[in-house]
Amino acid sequence: MSDYKEFEHKMTRTCEALTTTLATIRAGRANAAVLDQIYVEYYGVPTPIQQMATIATPDPRSLIIAPWDHSVLKSIEKAILASDLGINPQNDGRAIRLVFPPLTEERRKDLVKQTKKYGEESKVAIRNIRRDAIEKFKKQQKASEMTEDDYKIAEKDIQKLTDDFIKEIDKITERKEKELTEI
Numbered sequence: 001m002s003d004y005k006e007f008e009h010k011m012t013r014t015c016e017a018l019t020t021t022l023a024t025i026r027a028g029r030a031n032a033a034v035l036d037q038i039y040v041e042y043y044g045v046p047t048p049i050q051q052m053a054t055i056a057t058p059d060p061r062s063l064i065i066a067p068w069d070h071s072v073l074k075s076i077e078k079a080i081l082a083s084d085l086g087i088n089p090q091n092d093g094r095a096i097r098l099v100f101p102p103l104t105e106e107r108r109k110d111l112v113k114q115t116k117k118y119g120e121e122s123k124v125a126i127r128n129i130r131r132d133a134i135e136k137f138k139k140q141q142k143a144s145e146m147t148e149d150d151y152k153i154a155e156k157d158i159q160k161l162t163d164d165f166i167k168e169i170d171k172i173t174e175r176k177e178k179e180l181t182e183i
Helices: 003-023 070-082 105-142 148-181
Strands: 039-042 045-048 053-059 062-067 096-099
Touching (some): 039 070, 062 070, 070 096, 105 148
Antiparallel strands (some): 039 045, 053 062
């Protein structure tokens, strides 16, 4: 049935969103992805830092943000301080340097908890997609667009799809947890 494709696509997007979100959790190394969720007020419009500056990684523990328009340095600095990044930006008048301290054991545990929370939220989203799919098939069956047997098959297929995506989410979160604990 082509109806599955719609739900499979939604589940795939949920996994992609989880991967993107987990990339923003810093794991001891400097990674420009930690800035993805930070927006700076630029001429009245919230703008991602990547769209207004060059971001470089001169060494494994630091990032340098060099805005093309130096007048936004203060705004970038404020946005980083307001975020939950937990790093104090160093502004030299031309660029902002972010130095990532080594993670403490307590901070690692917090990040692992956060990773698990994001994983759980993604699983809930997958289950909601399954519920929507089953409701759609139930309506089709009630409207005599689908037989009872076809409905049972569809329900079983959607459950298998759900189980596969839940396993994928577990793999994604386990990789991130391993990355956080092995540093």
